[in-house]
Each structure stands twice: as structure tokens, then as C-alpha cells.
Amino acid sequence: MIVAIDSATRWAGVALYNSSQAELIAENSWQSDQRHTVEMAPRLAAMLQRAQVSWEEVRLLAVAQGPGSYTGVRIGISLAKGIALARHISIVPVPTLDIIAYAWRREERPLCALLQAGRKRLVWAFYRRGPDNLLAPPEIGFPADLLSRPQTDETFFCGEIDTAVRTALLAGNILPERIGSPADCARRPGYLAERAAEIATRGGLPASHAIAPIYIRPTAQL
Secondary structure, eight states: OEEEEEOSSSEEEEEEEETTTTEEEEEEEEEOSSOHHHHHHHHHHHHHHHHTOOGGGOOEEEEEOOSSOHHHHHHHHHHHHHHHHHHTOEEEEEOHHHHHHHHTTTOSSEEEEEEEEETTEEEEEEEESSTTOBOSOOEEEOHHHHHTSOOOTTOEEEESOOHHHHHHHHHTTOOGGGBOOTTTTOOOHHHHHHHHHHHHTTOOOOOGGGOOOOOOOOOTTO
């Protein structure tokens, strides 16, 4: 069993995945208003209880590594490290933008995966057919900065797209069919678990104590 933990942004979630049978057992996603510290562990415990799965059956942890909220990313990684230490199990860290890209890995169009970064800023990265094909390093900036970056007329925008971001994209001549719907844009912990299972088959997982958050900092001009 794999337990997935994602508290990287306001959109948080946990999931339980049976990798031996390729089956998603349980999944819980919600918007957390800076309450990750008090919400993550109880929701995780409740999920396992409802699924009637004990920690002895869990063989791997998956955690969203960032970028994202400074505090949120650290809460998720700290929770995963604490469980890993107590239960002697490994952690698979997955970049947050890769979780979004993994959900759209069969999309033929280039992807622009988005995260909210606070202060009306976004973090974004461009992909081609999933997380293994990152086209350029992630960046941070305002919607206008994103729209100024080179892109094709087919680029599909997905991830954390709220009303303000959707409005900015439409105002920048991005057609509605190139923007994910609200349900499309939810970052699901089930995809985090699936991606972690895929990574685990490659071997070479990092030591739990060596896992560090990923942060994207603005450049001077931003």
C-alpha cells in the first residue's frame, strides 16, 4: 500500500493506493485555509480507518515536494518523515507541478501546469506528454509574465486556476478550450500515489532524511 500526502498549497489531499493491484482505495481532497497542521494527520488517520487498512500494510509514502506554500510544503514533508521514521518505510518525493502534469500525461498538446504562489503570483512549468518531459525549468511571476513566455497556439493550461487566473488567461487571448475546467484543475492525491508507484519501480529512492522542499523564488525583475 502507498499513502500519499499533499499539503503543498491550499488545495490539500491524502490518498491510499494498492500498487500491487493498481487500485485506488481511498482519496480525500479539500481546500485548507492555512489549517494543514491540524487537518492533515486526522484526515489521514480517518482515511485509513474507513478503508480498514493498518499502518503495518503501508509500504511506501508519497509526498508533494513543492513548489507551493512555504509552510504547506514543509508540513507535508515533515509528516511524511515522521511516519517514515516511526514505521521504517521509504518516501517518494514528487514535485507538485509533476503531479498536475501526470494527470494530463496522455494529452497530446503541450501543457502549462500552474500553482498559486500567493500575492497574485503563479508558479508554472511547461511539459510535453507528462512529467518526464519538462520543457523548461519552473518559473514564478504574475499572469502577465506567464502570458509573455513563448508558447504554441495549442498549449493547454491546467492546475490551480481560480476565477482571477482564468479571467487573466482569457483576457490574454487564451481560448476557453485551452483552459482546464474547475474540476479538471483539482490536484488529486490519487495521481500523486500513482506517480510515486511509477517512480518506485525505477529504484534508487532517496534517504528520507535527505528529502528537502522545492521552492521557486522570483527573479530580480519580478
